[in-house]
Amino acid sequence: MATAASGAPKRARSPRLEFVGGQILAFVGAALFAGFVGGVIIVLYGENPLFVYATVLNYATARPEDIAQVAENATPLIFSGLAVAVAFKAGMFNIGVEGQYIVGMLTAAIAALYLDWLPGALLVPAVVVASVLGAVMWAAIPAVLKVKTGAHEVVTTIMMNGIAISLVAWAILNPLKSTGDQSVDLRTNLFPGKALMPSIAEPLGLPSSVHLTLLFPVALLACLFVWFFLYRTRLGYEVRAVGSSSGSAEAGGVSIGAAQIKVFLISGALAGFVGLNHLIGDKGYLGNNYEVGLGFAGIAVAFLGRNHPAGIALSALLIGVLIRGEDGIALSTELPTEVLIILQGVLILSVVVAYELVRRAVARRQLKEEAAVEAAAPATEH
Amino acid sequence: MTASEATTSAAPEPRAPLVVLEAVTKRFPGIVANDSVDLNLEAGEIHALIGENGAGKSTLMRVLYGMYPLDGGRILVKDREVRVSSPRVAISLGIGMVHQHFVLVDRFTVTENIILGAEGGPVLDASAAEHRIAELAESYGFAVDPHRRVEDLSVGQQQRVEILKALYRGVDLLILDEPTAVLTPSEARELFDNLRRLRDDGKTIVFISHKLDEVLEVAERITVLRRGRVVGATRPQETSKNKLAEMMVGRPVLFQLDKPKVQVGEPVLEVQDLRLGTHLNGVTLEVKAGEILGIAGVEGNGQRELAESLIGLRTPDSGRFSIAGADVTGRSVGQLRKLGVGFIPEDRHHRGLVLDMTLWENSCLGRQSQTEFSGRWGILAIRKIKDLATRLIKTFDIRARGITVPAATLSGGNQQKLILARELEDEPILLIAHQPTRGLDVGAIESVWGQLLVQKGQGRAVLLISAELDEIYELSDRIVTMYEGRISGEYPPDTPPEEIGVGMTGGRAGAAADAAAGATVKER
Numbered sequence: 093m094a095t096a097a098s099g100a101p102k103r104a105r106s107p108r109l110e111f112v113g114g115q116i117l118a119f120v121g122a123a124l125f126a127g128f129v130g131g132v133i134i135v136l137y138g139e140n141p142l143f144v145y146a147t148v149l150n151y152a153t154a155r156p157e158d159i160a161q162v163a164e165n166a167t168p169l170i171f172s173g174l175a176v177a178v179a180f181k182a183g184m185f186n187i188g189v190e191g192q193y194i195v196g197m198l199t200a201a202i203a204a205l206y207l208d209w210l211p212g213a214l215l216v217p218a219v220v221v222a223s224v225l226g227a228v229m230w231a232a233i234p235a236v237l238k239v240k241t242g243a244h245e246v247v248t249t250i251m252m253n254g255i256a257i258s259l260v261a262w263a264i265l266n267p268l269k270s271t272g273d274q275s276v277d278l279r280t281n282l283f284p285g286k287a288l289m290p291s292i293a294e295p296l297g298l299p300s301s302v303h304l305t306l307l308f309p310v311a312l313l314a315c316l317f318v319w320f321f322l323y324r325t326r327l328g329y330e331v332r333a334v335g336s337s338s339g340s341a342e343a344g345g346v347s348i349g350a351a352q353i354k355v356f357l358i359s360g361a362l363a364g365f366v367g368l369n370h371l372i373g374d375k376g377y378l379g380n381n382y383e384v385g386l387g388f389a390g391i392a393v394a395f396l397g398r399n400h401p402a403g404i405a406l407s408a409l410l411i412g413v414l415i416r417g418e419d420g421i422a423l424s425t426e427l428p429t430e431v432l433i434i435l436q437g438v439l440i441l442s443v444v445v446a447y448e449l450v451r452r453a454v455a456r457r458q459l460k461e462e463a464a465v466e467a468a469a470p471a472t473e474h
Numbered sequence: 475m476t477a478s479e480a481t482t483s484a485a486p487e488p489r490a491p492l493v494v495l496e497a498v499t500k501r502f503p504g505i506v507a508n509d510s511v512d513l514n515l516e517a518g519e520i521h522a523l524i525g526e527n528g529a530g531k532s533t534l535m536r537v538l539y540g541m542y543p544l545d546g547g548r549i550l551v552k553d554r555e556v557r558v559s560s561p562r563v564a565i566s567l568g569i570g571m572v573h574q575h576f577v578l579v580d581r582f583t584v585t586e587n588i589i590l591g592a593e594g595g596p597v598l599d600a601s602a603a604e605h606r607i608a609e610l611a612e613s614y615g616f617a618v619d620p621h622r623r624v625e626d627l628s629v630g631q632q633q634r635v636e637i638l639k640a641l642y643r644g645v646d647l648l649i650l651d652e653p654t655a656v657l658t659p660s661e662a663r664e665l666f667d668n669l670r671r672l673r674d675d676g677k678t679i680v681f682i683s684h685k686l687d688e689v690l691e692v693a694e695r696i697t698v699l700r701r702g703r704v705v706g707a708t709r710p711q712e713t714s715k716n717k718l719a720e721m722m723v724g725r726p727v728l729f730q731l732d733k734p735k736v737q738v739g740e741p742v743l744e745v746q747d748l749r750l751g752t753h754l755n756g757v758t759l760e761v762k763a764g765e766i767l768g769i770a771g772v773e774g775n776g777q778r779e780l781a782e783s784l785i786g787l788r789t790p791d792s793g794r795f796s797i798a799g800a801d802v803t804g805r806s807v808g809q810l811r812k813l814g815v816g817f818i819p820e821d822r823h824h825r826g827l828v829l830d831m832t833l834w835e836n837s838c839l840g841r842q843s844q845t846e847f848s849g850r851w852g853i854l855a856i857r858k859i860k861d862l863a864t865r866l867i868k869t870f871d872i873r874a875r876g877i878t879v880p881a882a883t884l885s886g887g888n889q890q891k892l893i894l895a896r897e898l899e900d901e902p903i904l905l906i907a908h909q910p911t912r913g914l915d916v917g918a919i920e921s922v923w924g925q926l927l928v929q930k931g932q933g934r935a936v937l938l939i940s941a942e943l944d945e946i947y948e949l950s951d952r953i954v955t956m957y958e959g960r961i962s963g964e965y966p967p968d969t970p971p972e973e974i975g976v977g978m979t980g981g982r983a984g985a986a987a988d989a990a991a992g993a994t995v996k997e998r
Contacts, residue, residue, distance in 0.1 A: 108878055324856070326848035333839065336831060339824040342787060343817060344839035345808035458883040459505075461875055 114454045115398060118446035125446070126439035133434060139425055147424050148417030148432070158416060160293065160304040164373075166405075166412035168193075168366045168383075170311040172390025173408055174318050175362035177399035179245075181322060182355040183335035188234060188249025189359070190387025191256030192227040193366035198260050199226030200371055201268065201280055201378040204287040212286030219287055219372060224364035230256060231360025238356075239349035245356070253387075264380055279379030289373045305373040307365070311408075314362065315401040321358070322401075331355045363387065392440055398447065411436065492517040492552065492678050493538070493569070493647055499546030500530075500537050507533040509702040510547065515647065520669060520679045522693035524686070526722055526915035527886070530702040531682045532574075535649045539571040540564040570640025571649040574656075576632050580625040587624055588639045610641050614671050629772065630661040637668070648672065649680045654688055658772050659943070659975035666692045684722075685944075686715045698722055723916045733951070734931040739763030740798075742904050742935035743784070748793035753779035755959035756793070761904065766926065766936040768950030768967075770943060771978050776959035777939045778820065781908040784937070785817040786810045797904060811840055816902030818893055820909035820939075822886075826893045829882035833874055834863035836881045837896055862899070870895035871921070887918030894925055905929055908939045923948060943971055 131141035152162050172189050179186035186192075203215075203222035210218055234248035268280040289305040298304065322328040333341035334351045342348055370383045393411060397403030414436060418429040493515040500508040507530045515521055523531045536542050538549060540558035548555050551567050558564050561571070578587050589603045607620045616634045624632060633653060640648055650669075654662040669679050669692060683689050689696060690710045698706040698721040706721045720726050743761040748754050753776045761767045771777055782788045784795060786807040794803045797813055805813075817840075819825030827836050838847050838859045847855050847862075863877040872891045874884055881889060890910070897905065907926060911919040926949055929936050939956075940946050946953055953965045955977030963977030 324854055326842050326852040326854060329835065329842055329848075329854060333828045333831065337824060337828040339821075340826055340828050340839065343785065343807065343819055343825045345806070345811050345843065347806065347808075455883070458875070458879060 110454060110457070114450040115403070115447070118450040119396075119443060122442035122446040123439060125442045126435060129438045129442075130431065130435040133431060134427065137427055137431070139427055144421065144425060144427065144431075147420040148413065151420030152413040152416040156296075156298055157302050160296070160298055160302045162409060162412040162416050163308045164302075164304050164369070164412075165415045166408040167305075167308045167311045167369045167373075168386045169389055169393045169408035169411055170405055171314060171362050171365040172386050173393030173397060173404040174314055174390075174401065175359045175366070175387075176390045176394040177397070177401070177404060178318060178322070178331075178362060179356055179359040180394060180399050181328075181335045182331045182352050183338065184238070184352060184356060184359075185246050186231070186249060186356065186359045186363075187246050187391070188231065188252050188387070189363040189366065189390050190384070191249065191253035192230045192360050192363035193223075193387055194253075194256040194260055194382070194384075195230040196223035196227035196364040197367035197371045197378055197382060198263055199223055199229075200368065201283070204283040204372065205268070205281060208284045208287065215284070215287050216289060216372070220365070220368060223368055223371075224361050227364030227366075228357050228360040231356050231363065232353075235353045235356035235360075239353055257384075260378070260382070261380065264378060268378070270377075277379050277381070279377050279381075281377065283372065283376050285376075287372060288376055289368065291373075303374055305369065307369050307373055310365070312405065314365065315405045318362070319401040327351070327354060366390070392436070395440060396443055490517050490552075491515065491550075494550040494553075495534070495538065495547065496550065497547035498534065498537060498544060498549070500533055500542055501545050502533075506702050508537065511699070511702070511704050513697060513704070515678050515680060516695075517646070517678055518673055518676045519694050520673050520681060520692055522681045522683060522689040522696045523699065524683055524689055524696060524718065524722060525699035526684060527913050528915055529699040529722070531699055532651055533702075534699070535571060535651065535680060535682060538564070539569060539649060565640075565643050565645060568644065568646040569649070570643060570645035570647065572633065572636040572640060572651065572653065574651045574653075576636050578624045578632060578635060581623060583621055583623055584618055584627075584635050584638075585620040587635055588620075588642050592643055607638060607642060610638055614641070614675070615668055629656045629774065630658075630664070633657070633665070634668075641672075646676075647678045647680065649682070651682045652684070653681070654683065654685060655941070656773060658978045659971055660979065662688065686718050689718070690715065700724055719916070732927075733949070734927060736764040736931055736933065738765050738951075739933060742798055743795065743937060745784070745795040746793055748780070748783060748790050748795060750776075750779050750783060750788060750790045750959075753959050754783070754790065754793075757956075757959070757961055759954060759961055761935040761937050763903070763935050764930060764933045765951040766930050766938050766949050768946035768953045769937070769939045769956050769961075770946045770953055770974055771939075771941065771956035773941045775956050777908065777941075777956055779959075780956070781817075781820070781906055781937075781939055784810075784906055785815060808843060812843075814901070814903040816897035816900065816905040818897055818905070818907040818910045820912060822889050822893055827881045827889055830880055832878050833867075833872075833881055833884070833892065834860045834877040836892060837863035837866050837877075840896065841900060866892065866895040866899060869899075870925075887914050887921075890914055890918060890922060894922060898925060898929065902934065904935045904937065906937045906939070909941065910938070911940075911942070911945060919945075943974065946974075947971075 127145065134141040134144050152158055172193070175189045176186055200219045200223035203219045207215060207218050230252055234245045234252055237243040237248050238245045264278055264280055270279055270281045289307055291300070291303070291305050292309070293302040293304050294300055296304070322332060330341060330346040330351050333344065333346060334348050338348050366386050367382070371378060389411070393404055393408050396407035396410070397405070414432045418432050421427050421429050421432065491514050495511060495513040497510040497512060498508055499506065499510050511534055513534070523535070525531050533542065537544055538558065540560045540563050543559070549558060550556065556567055558567065579590065582590065585600060585604050585607055588607055589598070604620050611618055616638060618631055618634050618638065624635060627635070633656070637648065653665060657665060669681070673679060681689070681693060693710060696708050696710065696713070696718070697704060698718065700722060739762055741760045741762050745757055745759045748757040757776070757780055759767065769777060779788060783790050786805055786809065789804055794801055796802055797815065802810060802813065823829060828839065842848055847859055849855055860877060866872065867874065867877065870891050872888050872895065874888060881892065884892065894910070910926065911922050914922065926936055926938065938946065938949055947967065950967050953967055953969065953974060954961050955963045955974055957978060957980040962980055965974055965977070
């Protein structure tokens with residue numbers, strides 16, 4: 093006690109550094125543990141885990157194109173992870189990122205098909221805005237229901253997801269059904285080329301076959317934006333206060349309902365970016381085979397990234413590596429690619445446990461040091 | 475079992491030790507809550523365990539009751555070493571405990587609550603149980619109807635149910651954790667009578683408290699804890715209030731604060747017939763500049779609803795209140811704060827601080843909308859907020875490792891100082907202080923009280939709501955009592971506590987209050 097007290101002023105590490113260090117330590121520890129469990133499974137399949145992991149890493153990072161592919165995989169996950177995290181910071185669970193981006197794709201498709209008279213420089217932003225508006229509209233309904241009637245957002249957003257899927261199915265079967273060609277696929281007409289997201293592959297000196305679009309840097313900017321919003325704006329401050337202690341926030345003059353609605357709309361806006369990579373970065377039409385599950389994947393990404401924008405970017409990239417690695421595994425080994433999905437699951441579970449362990453250890457340390465500080469300071473009553 | 479050990483209450487001859495704690499040590503992360511504590515409980519005594527908050531009284535008793543595992547030392551019951559691994563084991567050893575917060579099922583009857591967990595088989599024999607409960611209640615003078623639902627009982631009656639619960643299980647040793655914290659003075663007196671009766675029947679009672687007057691009144695032996703250690707053991711006839719306080723705190727304590735004489739000014743807060751659901755039934759009061767109005771009353775008589783209405787957390791159904799002459803009924807928390815209302819909540823964790831956030835982030839909660847801290851565009855002025863936090867730490871002597879630690883890591887006293895500092899720094903014209911010293915140790919209480927008196931000295935209005943009569947007496951210039959959502963009386967500060975106790979039970983003779991909990995209350 094005495095030594096801790098006398099040493100405290102000198103030795104005092106920044107609590108923040110301690111916190112970040114602990115998080116990184118937890119993640120690395122969890123990753124090693126997940127790798128070990130995955131290794132056991134791989135051994136049971138009669139393969140060499142080291143070879144499998146090397147293959148994954150090789151496919152993900154060997155050539156610049158591979159890294160670009162990882163970034164491309166990560167792009168929608170960054171957006172959906174951010175969307176989940178922002179709502180989570182206000183103490184809300186946005187399960188509806190899924191439905192929100194699906195509706196966003198629909199409104200984006202409408203814009204791409206019907207605003208084709210706009211010049212290219214305006215059409216792409218218009219499509220993006222349409223997607224964001226669609227998703228925000230879809231998020232607004234559960235947000236208002238929650239604040240006005242108390243309907244829990246988990247329940248309502250799940251229902252909104254179901255409605256979103258049916259809505260898109262109806263739209264591509266009826267008003268937006270492709271005309272002209274004899275395509276068996278159920279889909280809209282092809283979008284005009286000027287509605288597609290510009291690729292950044294060639295400016296970066298990559299082969300034009302690589303699908304890396306402007307959306308990836310936008311995703312990184314979105315991380316910065318979310319960080320700034322949460323930690324540097326008054327609304328972000330209020331949102332975090334509501335999320336951690338709604339009673340104290342309320343007594344501090346924060347309108348809980350208003351903060352929750354605003355943040356849910358921001359969450360929906362971020363969700364509006366999730367489907368764009370698929371829609372105007374890759375396919376160029378909205379078909380019934382559109383990519384699903386990105387919203388749910390966002391929950392895992394937000395979780396792995398501890399709801400912090402930097403953590404979300406990193407964990408989205410990690411998942412991007414694993415997705416890319418699936419190709420390698422399919423080509424070079426006899427393993428089912430599901431092994432990597434198991435690996436993801438184990439990783440998430442071990443990360444949860446590891447973060448909790450580290451959190452407790454850090455809290456214990458901090459309590460101890462606070463106690464030392466209190467004991468050391470002389471009583472100077474007023 | 476009990477009867478064989480009962481001694482006559484007349485002779486204070488050395489009695490057989492019922493429970494002996496030897497060098498009991500209990501550690502929590504960062505602190506030693508009990509440091510090699512020796513305690514010896516004799517059969518048929520009332521033993522007071524006193525100390526400041528955080529001295530380790532409750533922890534020690536929870537160890538004995540099997541709620542916390544032992545980190546060192548041993549426990550002997552009737553000369554046999556025992557391992558108390560759970561409350562269930564404790565009860566089988568004849569040790570029972572009544573917690574500060576009752577653990578009763580509101581919708582169950584008294585009987586159902588008492589036999590819960592001790593049903594004695596898969597088929598309930600309710601009538602036999604009722605019979606036994608009635609017998610127990612009668613022999614110790616506990617007036618409780620076994621058929622009433624717990625939700626219909628007063629707090630004092632609920633406490634009796636808790637005690638009966640322990641007696642029903644045949645305990646010889648009954649631990650009461652701060653039993654008078656929720657009682658009016660007259661209810662407390664009744665409790666003491668009941669405890670004496672139990673003692674005369676051979677039961678041993680451990681009485682945890684930090685109220686010295688009542689300890690001196692009811693206990694036969696007193697053990698004082700400070701920072702987890704036993705610092706003294708004495709008897710009421712050998713000591714005094716001041717001596718006990720000095721033992722508890724480790725230095726002489728002043729019990730009389732100097733109330734500064736201040737010229738009382740214009741009314742700052744005027745409340746007119748405020749009503750809210752069943753909680754507030756027409757509250758009318760007035761606080762002037764330069765005075766502290768103390769609202770005394772047993773918890774749960776509408777104090778929380780009143781405080782929360784006045785800061786805008788609740789909207790009253792009818793009635794009005796005005797601040798500095800302007801009607802502000804129905805304004806939001808933000809608007810009221812802007813007008814200069816400061817708020818010290820009774821629950822600092824759920825109404826005061828955001829524990830996960832840093833000390834500096836907490837230092838501007840409630841003022842985040844001021845342009846000084848978030849500019850015109852809603853972007854936080856981090857530098858200025860951190861300067862504010864540094865200033866608060868310095869002027870209010872908040873002891874922390876820095877301003878970037880989470881508020882959760884501060885001690886209760888420092889958390890409260892942080893709230894006080896934050897609310898006072900903005901120089902409110904009206905301060906609503908609801909149980910401002912709950913759970914604080916004597917040193918911190920002195921500091922909070924001093925700050926409230928400074929506020930008054932500077933000509934501000936202070937509304938003090940407290941269930942601690944001591945606190946009301948120390949600070950108030952005028953005292954009103956609150957009962958069932960009404961102001962039930964107004965008194966000058968030199969009124970004897972018994973009279974105020976009458977107001978706390980609705981303005982009638984206090985003892986009759988329990989007997990007719992459902993009866994209507996006379997309007998003031």
